[in-house]
Amino acid sequence: QQPVQSPQAVILREGEDAVINCSSSKALYSVHWYRQKHGEAPVFLMILLKGGEQKGHEKISASFNEKKQQSSLYLTASQLSYSGTYFCGTKDSGGGADGLTFGKGTHLIIQP
Amino acid sequence: KAGVTQTPRYLIKTRGQQVTLSCSPISGHRSVSWYQQTPGQGLQFLFEYFSETQRNKGNFPGRFSGRQFSNSRSEMNVSTLELGDSALYLCASSLVAGDDEQFFGPGTRLTVL
Numbered sequence: 001q002q003p004v005q006s007p008q009a010v011i012l013r014e015g016e017d018a019v020i021n022c023s024s025s026k027a028l029y030s031v032h033w034y035r036q037k038h039g040e041a042p043v044f045l046m047i048l049l050k051g052g053e054q055k056g057h058e059k060i061s062a063s064f065n066e067k068k069q070q071s072s073l074y075l076t077a078s079q080l081s082y083s084g085t086y087f088c089g090t091k092d093s094g095g096g097a098d099g100l101t102f103g104k105g106t107h108l109i110i111q112p
Numbered sequence: 113k114a115g116v117t118q119t120p121r122y123l124i125k126t127r128g129q130q131v132t133l134s135c136s137p138i139s140g141h142r143s144v145s146w147y148q149q150t151p152g153q154g155l156q157f158l159f160e161y162f163s164e165t166q167r168n169k170g171n172f173p174g175r176f177s178g179r180q181f182s183n184s185r186s187e188m189n190v191s192t193l194e195l196g197d198s199a200l201y202l203c204a205s206s207l208v209a210g211d212d213e214q215f216f217g218p219g220t221r222l223t224v225l
Contacts, residue, residue: 002154029211030211032211032214034214034216040218041116041202041216041217041218041219042155042202042204042216043216044213044214044215047211047212047213049211055211055212055213087154087155089155091211098168099145099157099158099159099160099168099169099170100145100157101157102147102154102155102156102157103154104154105154105155
């Protein structure tokens with residue numbers, strides 16, 4: 001089942017903070033975050049695994065609440081380069097044996 | 113290090129035809145996944161291959177198939193094309209299968225007329 005992302009879109013001024021949420025109705029094994037700029041391929045940001053392990057870029061911050069089946073991506077002191085569509089992809093508990101199910105994305109616009 | 117390459121980049125076909133898309137992963141990567149991206153449905157998982165074996169498959173009809181070669185290059189095939197198959201098809205590679213960073217290629221834009 002497709003995870004639900006919120007908000008659907010957000011407009012920020014450069015330097016402001018944003019939180020993007022990803023929720024699932026099913027127990028999750030892992031949450032993957034990607035950013036896609038218009039006309040480009042998605043780029044990896046972070047993976048959060050059940051049990052607390054994280055893989056990702058140092059400048060990206062995210063959380064994974066296993067009990068609530070929710071993950072949040074934190075963008076602090078936003079820069080113009082942060083603009084794009086953010087996707088969360090999830091794998092159900094039992095992990096590894098299924099592909100990523102992506103949410104519909106959150107459109108982020110950073111204005112100078 | 114060269115990134116993921118996909119060929120062709122653009123393709124126009126008519127209904128009923130079949131198409132084969134190709135993906136060359138980053139050198140050393142053994143896992144290749146395929147996704148379909150459309151404005152309405154977003155990013156949808158098609159299948160994942162690892163060491164020439166299909167590891168898992170998304171919820172797509174049997175007209176969609178794929179394979180992986182011993183050099184990790186992968187192809188996907190869509191037979192009996194329908195208008196709804198028009199989409200951007202993205203290939204992504206990773207070192208290992210499962211929960212690993214995926215590197216996406218630029219995609220193949222397929223238009224079915």
